[in-house]
Amino acid sequence: MWVSSIKSLFCRRYVKKVNLSRFYHVSALGRLKPSFSNPIPQDSVVAHSQFLEFDRVGVVEALNGLRKDPNLAFSLFNLLKTGGRFSHDVYSYAAIAEILCVWGLDRKLDSVLLEIIRKEGDDADFGILEFLQVLEERLESRCSHVLVRVSGALVKAYASVGMFDEAFKLLFLAAKRGFTPHIRSCNFLMNQLVKHKKVDLAMEIYCRLKTVALSPNDYTYTIAIKALCVNGNLKEAENVFWEMEESGVTPSDFAYTTYIEGLCTHGQSDKGLRVLQECIAKKAPMDASVYAFLIRGFCNEKKLKEAERVFADMETQGFPPDHHAYSALIQGFCKAGYLTDALHLHSEMTSKGIKTNCVIFSLILQGLSERGKNADAAAEFKKFEGMGIFLDETCYNIVLNALCHLGKVKEAAAMLIEMKSKQIVPDLINYTTLVQGYCLKGKLIDAWNLFEEMEKIGHNPDITSYNVLIGGFSRLGYARDALSLLNYMEALGVKPNIVTDNMIIEGLCIAGKEEDAEEFLDNLEEKCSENYSAMISGLCQAGNTKKAFKIFVRLSKQGVLVTKGSFFKLLHNLFVGDDHKKALQLLKQMLLLDPMPPKIMYRKVIGMLCEAKKMDSAMWVFKAMVKTGLTPDSKIYTMMIDNYCKLNCLKEAFALLHDMKNRAIKPNAIIYTCLIDGSSRQYRVESYTERVGMGRKENKTDPVTILAEMKDAGVQPDVICYTVLMEHYCKVSNIEDAIGLFKEMVDGGLKPDVETYGSLLSGHCEVGDINKASVLCKEMLDKGIRPNDRINSLLGFHRKLKDMILDHVINSILRRGGIRNLKAMIMQHGIAF
Template sequence: MWVSSIRLASYRNFFKNTQYIRLKSVSSVAELTPYLSDSSSDEQIGNTHMKNNELTNNTVEVNSYWVTEMLNSLREEPNDALSFFRQLKESGFKHDIQTYMAMIRTFCYWGMDMKLDSLFLEVINLGKKGLGFEVSDLFEELVEGLNAEGPNSLVRALDGLVKAYASLRMFDEAIDVLFQTKRCGFGLSVLSCNYLMNRLVECGKVDMAVAVYKQLKRISVSPNVYTYGIVIKALCRKGNFEEAVGVFEEMEKAGESPNEFTYSTYIEGLCSYGRSDLGYDVLRAWKGVNLPLDVYAYTAVIRGFVNEKKLHEAEMVLLDMEEQGMVPDAVSYGAVINGYCTTGNISKALAFHDKMETRGIKSNCVIVSLILQCLCKNGKACDAVDQFSSFKKKGIFLDEVAYNGVIDALCKLGRFEEAEKLLDEMKDKRMTPDIVHYTTLINGYCLHGQILDAMGLFDEMKEKGLKPDIITYNVLAGGFSRNGLVKEAIHLLDHMKEQKLTPTTVTHNVIIEGLCIGGYGEEAEIFFNSLENKSAENYAAMVNGYCELGNTKNAFELFVRLSKQGVLIKRKSRLKLLSSLCLEGEYGKALKLFEIVLSLGDGICKIMCSKLIASLCSAGDMKRARWVFDNLVWRGLTPDVVIYTMMLNGYCRVNRLQEAIYLFDDMKKRGISPDVITYTVMLDGHSKNLKRDRLSSDTRRNDRVRRDTGSVFWSEMNGMELTADVICYTVLIDSHCKSDNIDDAIHLFTEMIDRGLEPDSVTYTALICGYCKQGHVEMAKELVNDMWRKGIQPDSHTIAALHHGIIKAKKLHLRHNNNSAQNRRLSSVILARPKLLHGDDKYSFECEEHILWYENSTYIFADEFRWPHGSVSSLFSALPNMSWLSQFAGSHGLALAFEALAFGSH
């Protein structure tokens, strides 16, 4: 035992007039210090104790000099020295500069850099007030005390000091240490300089990082390959790409060869600056000349494209990686999955996750947490629960974030017992449920109106030693408010103050909006008026509340009153009010709101313009829609493809195709590429305009011009490699059918199926109309049968097209075959069709003969199409105002009812 070798008698001469603490005997000092090996962890140092020694009644006075000597004697046992140092501190001993120096010497001697860094962090955090000496005093002591032990110990110590300052973002102090070392005649290691520069870059102090790099030669530090990589990253973050290229030249002059890190850093810098396209070009160029590039470089480009919302390009990079023989890792796939989750495209995210797993790449808790959160945000809580179970069965490690995601999903589904079981499951897996998990559960109970359960969980949370934060209180306040518990909400505010938590503006807003959501408008107004210092956010909450109550009148009046005082509520609330006004058809007030925003100089946003344009176009008010559109352009904002498409659709709906074409050309001149939806709108507008012009003079010439215009749109679309969707194909098929181009319509129908697109009922109906119009009833019937085989139920439009085509065919048949008794009977029915009485659901027929004929003629739909009667019956439910038909079907049979529909409404 090291204690037995200590001779305290020789130290007692130094005890007078020094700081000391009183300890029981030498053996009690020994008890403070466990004997551990060099490999012992800090946890073992803190928790492991030696067997108790026998105590005596003697006491020992412990001062700084004695402690320093003790620590020096323990240099060969650094963990014991650290344990002794800590336990003295815990016992009340105040270490001074000498005792700290003793520990620093020991750590430097053994190269224990992490413990050295931790010790410097402690010194800096405590400061003069806690230690009794300045860090600058320690620096001087380091230079004097460690110089004799050799330059390595001194450099190691000062490296630790620089890293500690940099970790705490005390960059001025760290840089000061750099230059002090130069004045003292020695330099730091390049590693600490790299650490400092990298911290500066990560904290956004790019200019300072570049300045440090330029001073390295002055302080006798030679940059290494990683130094150059860091400065390249810094210059790229500033957008100084040419200077960054110059650093490669500096490397060459210094005899340093760039490695994967350097090249990847430059590419990552381009991508982080929003130039992922350039980054990818550089990557491919360097790869072409066989420069060393690794997976990280490709992942940097993928992440860059994802951040720029260019997910298709990100996918292409991933594909390129595989073609280059590189194996994408979970980080590469995770970046793409994150992009699709962020945009809400969960189907693509799951597809990529499946692809990743089929390639043998194991998923991780970060990726699955993204997927679970995306499912919850998109209202697919049930799918989130299923996915969680699937991930668990696959053996994927699920962390606290993943568990919180599925707990949130279960709460949204009202499955609280399962959610609480997951909390227990976490405990079994040695994961401690934290304040976030409890708050999620409390929020779930509140959203389902189970306030007592929420309060019970709130109390349980406190009993377990978890202190609710402001978010927990806000969740509970919202729950009280939505259920009209005003007194409880106010009491909660008082309780927050007792817990030294100040209710924020958000807290007040949660109560205001919560009361309005619950339908307690008067209570919300009373609470709002009770607030002494109302902020703009509080007013915004009241506007939101009025909108929730459907009281747009009060919301608009409050907005106008505030605007007269020069107060403009936040954009989100303005958008909510604008949407409510448009929904109620208050376009005048919506435009007034828009004008007020312009007059107060806050600027307009595309979302506001988009909402207003969409509403005005829907109402057919293209004059005012164009005014909003032009305002957007005049103020330097470029309309996107969505806004242009809405305007084009608006013009087409009011039969102003020429203006739509002018705007379409303007769109392309501005460099905005039309998408499939844009072309679909233009093709549909062209088709409907063609139909309207059929009866005008010079019809043939107009038809030819219109058809040419339509073919131009289709050719442009194919030239841009845009793939038509079902809607686009349907519009084209309908257009060809109405233009009597049935062959082209059939060709398009076949083409869409060959491309893997499944026609819907609208597509089928368009082609059925075309067939019936051309008299091809048999082909129309075959299409209807095809619909049934595929499980696509014909709707009222399909039925109308069918009965029109069949009646037309029967009339033609009667004209050619007017001799048979049955046809004479059918002729009498057609000439004396049933008269349906208007104003009620009754029906009447002019003679019993007609009913007799209907009863004997079931072949048109039921027999001729060979449909089961149950299938025919299901069609009736889709038809509006047809209760008379249901009555008739009940009395005379389904097929007969179809005949009544076909002939009676003709």
């Protein structure tokens, strides 16, 4: 029926009578089939459209005639635009907008309004205001809701294309004209403004809502809370809840979650937790995601104990920890260096059927790599790979870097090939990492070949790639090649930076080509302190400390401050060479030039010396620090006591403990743990000397006595402390006391880790109690704790124990669902074959 009407309408009234023969082509419109899913196809209408001429009035009347069939009207509107048949004006746009709005076809209306906005930007014959005016005239007094809906849709359309100023003006202009958009349109605009960091404009809308008789709803208030939190205005965000209460609006779980997230983001996780507890007390709605925000917040504030408590509390409140909660806590453990805990937590997560991913893997691998545990990173990668989880370029790059630092460049190269075989395209970072590995190994030809391969496949080297290769050539003394590569790089439009210059200077010094390094430095048009720092660093690595010190003295007289990296390298070399006089001169000079607080500088120096096992020098700096009137802090005492204990210098360690108490500085759990560990080793040595009749040393300190002193001082032992003391009991065949400590630890709310289980398992095996070892190992696996190398070694040595554990694991796997990929699932438990 509608087909013939269109045919007659166009033939009689809406096509100009230019030539009678032209009407033969119009009949094609009559052959269209009405269908909502198949609007009028362009290729079936009017073969020679250039012969049809439409006027504005005719098009508007045609659209008006299709009011009851909005989909057909919309199809006709679009059809007329194609092939240049007709250029819609403000009147036809107003007509189609009214039809679509009345029928609630929001998506089609949005497309029309966006078209008008784009036309306005292209110098169209009319703008939005003229469009609204024509629409208002069309409607007269009827259908005022159409103007409200169109205005709201226009506000959203402007916001969706980032035209926020226009959206803001239109919102309040429409309200002034009496057709205020719905609050949902305001919410959309405010939310987009917050997403694009235009928080002030969003809050201006919020503050002006009441002036246009708009009542905010719960989502409006939540957006305002989010906006204020983004800007760190947490007190104002809290006041929004009072405004909600005054307006009779009940805050949603989203409002509370948004506020708590803001508190956690700005370092107020403690307050965030209090808000959560208040919500729980008054049974306010709450979302599980709030726990992940709190865990991440506490981890960022280095409050891991609080993060763990929140994690544990989730289950109590009826929210089993999800992927986000596990991910946040694993990341916190990795950043803090608690990698054993991170691996334990990851095993627990997967054992509960919560899917892991490459993002979590990369956090663990990065944590291992950053702490120099490159071998562990490579081993964990293999374990993850065996679990059948997709590993992305980031995971591969961490392991590539780890292998290169281990000198296993062949394995790294094989891994690059493996990536390609798995359809993972190595990126520029992957290639650059392997190039650096070849350079560190001295294989410059391989490095250059890989560099060329990288270029051929379309990975244009960036400044980092060039710096790595230039540094490699320089360190091996190929000055000309390094400079040739520098010229080649510049010819391709890649500009060298300070790092490039420093790579060449430091590399040439390391290679013993100091004259070439000095010549290059002299020829630089602009020199900076970092260039001289590179020279000092290179000379120190080459062992020419004397010359490096002369350069430092010359620079310091000129008031030039070298980088902290080169300073510590020079200081380290002076202490290693027992040149304490120059070391003190260097330290004093740096304290004069560097704004770093003196105590932090001393702490860094002592830490560096402790790491190098130069305890005499560390004590010399400690005493020099005290002479200046500075009081050593707990961190300095901890470093020194720890290293004295590792070197079996317990007399010096206990002297520092006594000194610490005299200064009213409370020893921490780490210090007591170090002393217990050191005393345990000495106890076993002295017990051996007694057994072989060599006499007994004086001042023997019992580890148990230290534990008692620790508790008397109000310092609670942690998992590590208990584990160290259990290890002591197990090694002196006192398994009963070790079991007693294990029970005391668990009863006190502490969770045993893989090291704790390893110590107790070792003790049971030592006394031949395989059955108790089996029970303990099963308990560990059921908690999702994966065996480490020590436990796997025990399983390998005690075949009966391993068979019992494998039976337990296999039965557990079968209960969870079949035997597919059984070996991989056993490996997931960490058990080595």
